[in-house]
Amino acid sequence: MSAPGLATGRLVADDLLVTFPGAGGAASTVALDGLGLAVEAGEVVALIGPNGCGKSTFLRVAAGLLRPERGSVVLDGVPVVEPDGRIGLVFQEPRLLPWRSVADNVTYPLELAGWPRERRRARLAQLLELVGLEAASALRPAQLSGGMRQRAALARALALSPQVLLLDEPFSALDALTRERFNLELLRLHERTGTTVVIVTHSIPEAILVADRVIVMTPRPGRVAAEVRIEAPKPRTLEQLDQAIVSRAAAEIRAHLELGEAVA
Amino acid sequence: MTAPANLVLGGPPAGGRPTAGLAASALWPIVAAFAAFVILWKLVVIVGGLPVFILPPPEIVAARFVAAWTDGTIAPHAWTTIVEVALGFVAGAASGLVAGYALARSRLVERLLSPYLVAAQAVPILALAPLLALWFGPGLLAKVVICGLIVFFPVAIATMVGIRSIDRGLLELARSYRATRRQVLLTIEIPAALPSILGGLRVGVTLAVVGAIVGEWAGADKGLGVLVNLARGSLFDIPLLFATLVTIALLGIACYLLVVLAERRLVGLR
Numbered sequence: 290m291s292a293p294g295l296a297t298g299r300l301v302a303d304d305l306l307v308t309f310p311g312a313g314g315a316a317s318t319v320a321l322d323g324l325g326l327a328v329e330a331g332e333v334v335a336l337i338g339p340n341g342c343g344k345s346t347f348l349r350v351a352a353g354l355l356r357p358e359r360g361s362v363v364l365d366g367v368p369v370v371e372p373d374g375r376i377g378l379v380f381q382e383p384r385l386l387p388w389r390s391v392a393d394n395v396t397y398p399l400e401l402a403g404w405p406r407e408r409r410r411a412r413l414a415q416l417l418e419l420v421g422l423e424a425a426s427a428l429r430p431a432q433l434s435g436g437m438r439q440r441a442a443l444a445r446a447l448a449l450s451p452q453v454l455l456l457d458e459p460f461s462a463l464d465a466l467t468r469e470r471f472n473l474e475l476l477r478l479h480e481r482t483g484t485t486v487v488i489v490t491h492s493i494p495e496a497i498l499v500a501d502r503v504i505v506m507t508p509r510p511g512r513v514a515a516e517v518r519i520e521a522p523k524p525r526t527l528e529q530l531d532q533a534i535v536s537r538a539a540a541e542i543r544a545h546l547e548l549g550e551a552v553a
Numbered sequence: 554m555t556a557p558a559n560l561v562l563g564g565p566p567a568g569g570r571p572t573a574g575l576a577a578s579a580l581w582p583i584v585a586a587f588a589a590f591v592i593l594w595k596l597v598v599i600v601g602g603l604p605v606f607i608l609p610p611p612e613i614v615a616a617r618f619v620a621a622w623t624d625g626t627i628a629p630h631a632w633t634t635i636v637e638v639a640l641g642f643v644a645g646a647a648s649g650l651v652a653g654y655a656l657a658r659s660r661l662v663e664r665l666l667s668p669y670l671v672a673a674q675a676v677p678i679l680a681l682a683p684l685l686a687l688w689f690g691p692g693l694l695a696k697v698v699i700c701g702l703i704v705f706f707p708v709a710i711a712t713m714v715g716i717r718s719i720d721r722g723l724l725e726l727a728r729s730y731r732a733t734r735r736q737v738l739l740t741i742e743i744p745a746a747l748p749s750i751l752g753g754l755r756v757g758v759t760l761a762v763v764g765a766i767v768g769e770w771a772g773a774d775k776g777l778g779v780l781v782n783l784a785r786g787s788l789f790d791i792p793l794l795f796a797t798l799v800t801i802a803l804l805g806i807a808c809y810l811l812v813v814l815a816e817r818r819l820v821g822l823r
Contacts, residue, residue: 354729372729384726388744388820397740398730449730 297365298330298375298452298485300351306359307346320346321357322510328453330365333479333486335496335503337542343511344489345381348455351487352378364453374402377451377484379459383438385430391441392417392426398448416444419478436467443475447482456488460495469527472498476525493539498525503538505545515545609792617792618799626780626793631800633775634765637693638808641700642761646754649705653712653753654742663713674706678764682771691772699771700764704757711753715746751816758808762801777801 305324311317320343328334336344349355351362353372362369369376385394393400395416396409404412417423420440430438439459446454456475460468472495479486490496496503497519507514519538521529529535591611597603598610605613621627652670655662682699689695719742727737769778777797784794 352729354725372731374731378729380722380726382722384720384722386723386741386744388747401727401730401732401736401740 298483299365300328300453300485300487301363302326302347302351302360303363304360305347305350305357305362307343307350307355307357319510321350322512324360324506324512326504326513328485328487330452330485331483333476333488333499333501335500336487336489336506337491337493337496337503337546338506338511338514339508339546340491342506342508344506345457347511348378348457348487348489351453352376352455354378374449375452377446377449377454379439379442379446379454379456381458381461383430383435383442385438385441385445387430390427390429391422391433394430394441395422395444395448397445402449412448416448419447419481420444421474436463436471439463439471443478447478447484450482451484453485453487454482456486458489458491461491468495469498473525473527475499476523480524493542496542497521497535497538498527498529503542505542514548515541517541517545606789606791609795613792614795614799617790618796621793621796627777627797627800630775630777630780630797631804633773634762634769634777634801635804637696637700637765637768637776638761638804640693641697641764642704642758642808644697645701645704645761646708646757648701649708649753649757650712650750652705653709653750654716656709656713657716670706670709673702678703678767682767686768686771691774695771696765696768696773696776699768700761703760703764703767707756707760708750708753711749711756712746715749715753716742718749719745748816748820751812751820754812755809755816758812759805762805762808766801777804 303325305321306319307321309318309320324343324347326334336347338344346355350357351369353362353369353376356370364373364375385391386397389397392413396404396413399409399412413426414423417426420443422437422440422444425433425437425441430441433441439462443459460471463471475486475488476499486499488496488499500519503517503519504513505515505517506512517538519535521532521534521538594608594611598608601608609617652666656666657663678699681702685699685702686695689698723741723745724737727741732740765776766778766781769776770782773779777800780797781794781801784790784797
């Protein structure tokens with residue numbers, strides 16, 4: 290686990306272009322065009338934008354799952370061109386293997402990376418403690434609540450101690466209350482691990498609660514429309530969501546989002 | 554046998570592990586149904602006034618079954634058939650698995666092979682058997698080939714469907730952790746497709762018995778199919794014919810149960 294003091298995990302995306310071929314003769318879609326952004330080491334950045342603006346596409350490029358036609362993603366000076374152990378990705382759905390226990394799901398990346406059993410077990414204990422799933426270790430995904438499943442997915446993404454954690458609307462399937470709790474837990478987790486976090490979201494309150502900086506994206510093709518720094522002090526609490534500083538940030542983000550819609 | 558009812562009926566494996574008490578309570582309807590079947594059989598014989606050479610009553614068949622097993626009339630034939638079924642099933646299932654995987658993973662393979670597969674499946678095995686017997690001789694090989702052919706199709710199709718229906722999200726997950734081709738196969742594809750594959754094996758294993766009997770009819774000197782012909786023809790021992798049919802049915806049930814038990818062990822925990 291990288292200590293918070295070590296300044297690793299600086300992610301820079303430059304001039305990304307991604308197009309998807311249209312199905313059945315339809316014109317191809319430009320998902321990202323000229324997207325560039327930088328995330329500082331240890332920073333929490335929320336990406337917000339209308340549906341289909343390429344937020345998820347950006348995450349897939351940043352995770353090395355999708356190659357851009359132009360541009361690059363560089364992590365700590367080393368380009369990301371394929372799936373990379375320095376990057377942990379949490380999908381919108383938990384994507385747990387239903388035939389494996391929670392423990393075996395969480396250690397799946399370690400297994401693929403060839404860790405011996407003993408080492409996997411030691412790491413598993415840390416990971417389960419980190420997300421509060423110690424008691425569920427032997428359960429199968431089908432026996433878990435939606436929230437617990439997403440915790441397991443989070444623990445799995447942290448298994449290889451990534452420098453950057455990418456989250457693609459990770460809590461969108463959870464109810465509002467659970468979701469707020471998860472956002473606070475994510476912040477606690479961030480304090481303990483010191484990883485850089487990029488979270489894609491649809492929710493302005495969620496973005497403001499977790500992020501140091503909110504990046505607002507334009508409708509397709511995705512590009513950066515604006516950046517809003519959230520000055521609220523950390524550690525954050527739900528009560529802060531009512532403060533003036535927060536409502537000002539929310540108004541600013543909303544304005545940028547609406548501007549984007551109007552242009553599109 | 555402490556198998557619960559759905560084991561015999563072949564329902565999907567239940568969630569929990571059955572307790573001994575549950576097994577006993579699930580067992581008695583099966584016993585009752587069997588008793589009703591035997592009684593109905595006996596009634597048909599009495600009411601219809603059927604002679605033994607048309608439909609022997611159950612007690613005569615039972616007696617002949619026991620006698621034929623104890624005096625060694627059935628055993629060598631049964632053993633021959635079991636070997637044919639086992640080898641044919643393994644050969645057919647193994648090639649079905651490989652072919653099904655290739656069909657699922659390559660559109661080209663599917664386009665090239667599927668017409669032949671369907672054509673081979675559309676020709677009744679009964680019509681093919683004499684030809685295969687001609688090619689592969691009167692020995693074990695021809696039966697294994699016939700058996701394997703008949704097992705191949707359901708296993709190949711079930712494997713193809715199983716591999717194709719894997720959640721793409723899981724494959725992407727494995728890719729995001731840089732899983733090798735082999736790791737994807739072992740940790741995602743096989744476990745995910747297993748329920749479907751086992752469904753294909755269930756169908757295949759009962760067909761394997763059919764294949765062995767058909768193969769024996771096309772030319773053989775030993776096997777349960779041969780014994781059926783002997784009992785009907787030169788021996789004219791109709792109770793023995795029925796005893797042989799019972800043996801064939803029991804063999805089919807035993808094979809099926811083996812697959813269902815394997816299924817329980819492999820996917821019952823989900």
